Amino acid sequence: MARKILTQHIEVPGIETIEVFRQHGGYSSLEKALRMNPDDVVEEVKKSGLRGRGGAGFPTGMKWSFIDKKSGNPRYLVCNADESEPGTFKDRWYMQKNPHGLVEGMIVSSFALGANTAYIYIRGELIFVAKILEKAIAEAYAAGFLGKNILGTGFDLDLYVQPGGGAYICGEETALIESLEGKRGNPRLKPPFPAIAGLYGCPTVVNNVETISAVPHIVNMGGDEYAKIGIGRSTGTKLISASGHINKPGVYEIELGLPVEEFLYSDEYCGGIWKGRQLKAVVAGGSSVPILPAHLITTTAKGEPRLMSYESLSDGGFATGTMLGSGGFIVYDETACIVRNLWNFTRFYHHESCGQCSPCREGTGWMEKVLHRIEHGHGKMSDIDLLVDVAKKIEGNTICPLGDAAAWPVGSAIRHFRAEFEYHVLHPDKISDPKHGEKNPLMLVSAPVTQ
Ligand SMILES: Cc1cc2nc3c(=O)[nH]c(=O)nc-3n(C[C@H](O)[C@H](O)[C@H](O)COP(=O)(O)O)c2cc1C
C-alpha cells in the first residue's frame, strides 16, 4: 500500500468531529508550531519542497517568503476552495470528509505568515461543505484553537468561510481577492502580486486547500522528512480526482512519482478502463492542460515510463507532454469523440471568460463556434487551421491564464488527433448521431488522415 499523509484517517468514522480528529493526532502540529518561531515554520515548508496544489505548482515556502512583513499593514491568508475546473473535485471531497485537516492547516499557516485574519473562499454551490467547515471552525474556537491568545501564546486568529458567486474565474487568485472584497471577480494585472498588495491592498497569501492541509504534516514530520517522499522536485503526495471511462472513478492520494500506467490500471487506483475497452486519451491536470493520446500518457516521447510528477508529465513540453495541473485526471476510452469533448470544454471557457481581454472574450467564442460546426458536420478543412490560429492568438496575450487554459486543449487536440477533425469534415453523414464515437470507435481511434 502506498503511503498516505492527507488521507491516512479520512475513512475513520467521526473524523469530521474535533474529538475523533484529535484522537488521531489532529491539532498536534498546532501545539508544536506555536512553540516555534514563525520564520522557522516557513523554513520547514521551504525545506519540504511542497509545491502549490492549485495548478501552477509554485513552491509554497518561497511564495510565503515573498510576503511583505515590513509594511505594517495587516497580513491575510486566503484559502482557495473555489475548485470549479472540469474534472477536478479533490478539494471538495477532502474538506467534506476531513474539515479539521484544513482548519488546522489554516491556523498553522496563518501563524507562520503573521496573519490574524484568514478566509476560506469556497465555491458558492458547495454550501453544504461550507456548513461542515463552519461547524469545524466553531469547534476549533471552543477548543481555544481560534480567537484571542490561542493556547496562551499571544497569537490571535479569526477564520471565516466566504462562499463565492459560482464563477470559475473567481478561482484565479486576484479575481478571488476582488470577489472577497465584494466586487465583480475580474482578475487584476500582476504585478503587484498579492504578497505585496492583495486583499484590501494588504500583503496576502492565496493557497489551495490541499497545499494548506499539507502544512501540519510538514510541521509534524519536519520539512526534510517530507522532502524524502515523492520524486525529485515533486515532493510529497498529491490528491488526484480521477473521472471518465475508468472502473473506479474517485479521489486518490498518490505518492508523486507513481507510474501513470500503475495509476490507471492497478486495483488500488483507477482499476483499468471500463468494459475492457482501449485507452484513447487522458487530460491529466483538469480541463486546462494539453490532452495526450494513450501512448504518450503512459510513456514519454523518449520511451520512458511516464510518472505522476510535475517533471515527468511535462517532459517534452507541449509537443509531447502536458502538466500535472490541479490533478484532475479525465480518462477517455476508444469510443470518446475528441471533437465533441473539445467543443464541450470550449463552451465552458467561453461561458466563464470574464470578458476583460478581447483575445479571450472573442477567441473562446470563435473556438466554440468553429468546433460546433465541425462536430455537427458543417465544418471545412480550413476550420482546423483556423482553430489552431485562434488558439495561438489567445495564448500569452491575456491578463490571466484562463485564456491559455482555453487555448492549450485546442492546440493539443489538433496536434494529436488531427485525423479525427478531418474525419468529421470528410464524413458528415457518419457523425450526425451524437453517439458517433461509440458507433465508430476504431474509425475514430485511427481515423484516416485524408480520403
Ligand atoms: C481561471 C483560473 C481558475 C483557478 N481556479 C483555482 C481553484 O479553484 N483553486 C485553486 O487552488 N487554484 C485555482 N487557480 C490557481 C490560483 O490562481 C492560484 O495559483 C492558486 O490558488 C495558488 O495556490 P497554490 O500555490 O497553493 O497552488 C485558478 C487559476 C485560474 C487562472
Ligand code: SF4
Ligand atoms: S484571460 Fe479571459 S478570464 Fe482572464 S482576465 Fe482576460 S478575459 Fe478575463
